[in-house]
Amino acid sequence: MQRHRIQWRPWPLARRIGLLALLLTLGLGLGLGPGLDPARPALAVEDATPAESRQGCAVKPGFIGLDGRRFLEIRRAPAAQQVDDYVRRGNARLLVLAQDRSFDPNLLVVKEDPPFSLVGFREPDGRFTAEMAVGDRAAACFGVTRQQLALRYRDGLRRAITYYRGTHTFSAWMKGTALAALVLGIYILWLRGQGILNERIRQQIAQRQRFVLQRLSRLGLGGFVEPDQVRDGMQRLRQLVHWSLILLISYLLIPLLLGLFPPTQGIAEGLRGQIRDLLLSFLGGVVQAIPNLLSIGVILVITMLVIRASRAWFRAIDNGRIHIPGFYQEWALPTARLVTILLCLAGLAVAFPYIPGSDSKVFQGAGLFIGALAALGSSAVASNIISGLMLIYTRAFREGDRVEINGVVGVVQDRALLVTRLQTPRNELVSIPNASVIGASVVNFSFSRREIRQPVALATTITIGYDVPWRRVHKLMLAAAGSVAGITDEIEPFVLQTSLNDFHISYELTAFVREPGTYRQTLSEVLAALQDQFAAADVEILSPGYHAIRNGNRSTVPRTGDPKG
Secondary structure, eight states: OOOOOOOOOOOOHHHHHHHHHHHHHHHHHHHHHHHHSOOOOTTOOOOSSOGGGSTTOOSSOEEEEETTEEEEEESSOSTTOOHHHHHHHHHHHHHHHHHOTTOOGGGEEEEEETTEEEEEEEOTTSOEEEEEEEEHHHHHTTTSOHHHHHHHHHHHHHHHHHHHHHHSSHHHHHHHHHHHHHHHHHHHHHHHHHHHHHHHHHHHHHHOOOOGGGGGGGGTOGGGOOHHHHHHHHHHHHHHHHHHHHHHHHHHHHHHHHTTSGGGHHHHHHHHHHHHHHHHHHHHHHHHHHHHHHHHHHHHHHHHHHHHHHHHHHHHHHHTSSOBTTBOGGGHHHHHHHHHHHHHHHHHHHHGGGSTTTTSHHHHHHHHHHHHHHHHHHHHHHHHHHHHHHHHHTTOOOTTOEEEETTEEEEEEEEOSSEEEEEOTTSOEEEEEHHHHHTSOEEESSHHHHHSSOOOEEEEEEEEETTSOHHHHHHHHHHHHHTOTTBOSSSOOEEEEEEEOSSEEEEEEEEEBSOGGGHHHHHHHHHHHHHHHHHHTTOOEEOHHHHHHOTTOOOSSOSSOOTTO
16 A cells, blocks of 8 residues: 655644634633623522612612622611621621631521521531521512522522632642643733734835725825825834734733632622623624614715716716817816715715714814814915816816916916916926916916917017118018017918107017917027017117117127128
């Protein structure tokens, strides 16, 4: 027969860490298990009638027990005694009986001594020593007879003494110590594994190039989800989860360790009760919030679907696939953003009542704070937003247009709700508040070519003396315009005589620019061409300043007459 060799492979680190976490969780579960159920005394009695509804019964019962464990429930003390005092003396007496190893708990009996049923034990000489007295009124608090309640108290005392003696032995202490050492060992191994796992997750996040949150860029929110920002947020979240998990496991470990030793079992019971109450409260809140969370999920899904549909609709308008009379294509994307904001606000308003704790004081305080901030800054912000909307829907300009606003000439880089940003020919980015833009004159050099399919014109004025015939001046100016490459021949340039001054005539040349983006450069080339043309023709370009200071001096025309010189 052929033998098959079985090859054992070591478990991966992730599996070993998972096994340690599972063992630690099971250990914590075993330690917290007794605390998850409400502690019930050994002599608790099922009663159809609430104790507080009976006259003389304590609203908050007391308990007699040992090491934090409850064995006897006291709802009414004998005679005129107070329940708290009776319970305190009962705990002290029960501890004395439990520590007396010579006392046999089986000697506890019930003796009738109307109107009481006495719980006690018989001495060797036949005398009866009573430890508890149970009356009809105390039994009525439980809805049973006094004989039944006395028997249950007797059994509870027997169990309490037996339990105390069974746990306060050398073997029990050694067992608790061994279990505590085992739990601490598992805890230390888990801490080491958790540290290694945390470091690996940190390295993976640091090396990751893209994240799921960057898909928000499809919604136009790409600026909020830069890779470095997402990576930093993920690292902070990793640290928060890591330390929260360590603190949680460490806190759960405390009652588990304390519960292994009899003297500290009372403290363990208190901690378990706190954890139990917190856990039950949290689970109850989660269960109650499930319908509201489902409603929020449905509202969120519907809102996202409507936003996607609206964006697809406006994208089709922007691409020209859908035409609506009176609605321009350039309005599509800004309107899509506005509709997205309105839909988000509407979805938030609808989902807000379903948010857990929305009716709490915290939410009300946060709403008041946000309202105060909005009231303080709403005037300037609202003015700029309304101005931005007016600029969009008045079609004053669009992104990429060459405009002049408040003396600033540049290309529109961004048209936001609050500001308009222009890039100047010197690559300066100028941000102008929309409230200032709406109150200023806006010169759009790109509108003519885009809307009416006509080139934009530039105009410049020169002054020539009366000794030069005006027809010659016209001819020279038109020749200068025709020599510039940036001047289009779609519309012929023309010259106008705008003024007959005292010493010269003003001539205005109007020429049409081929591309609005080259307006500034083309104007410079036209001015240079005018100087070259008039210098070549030996015609002097005059100005009022020359007539004021020349006083018969030589002409300002270059002597060579060379257009390049």
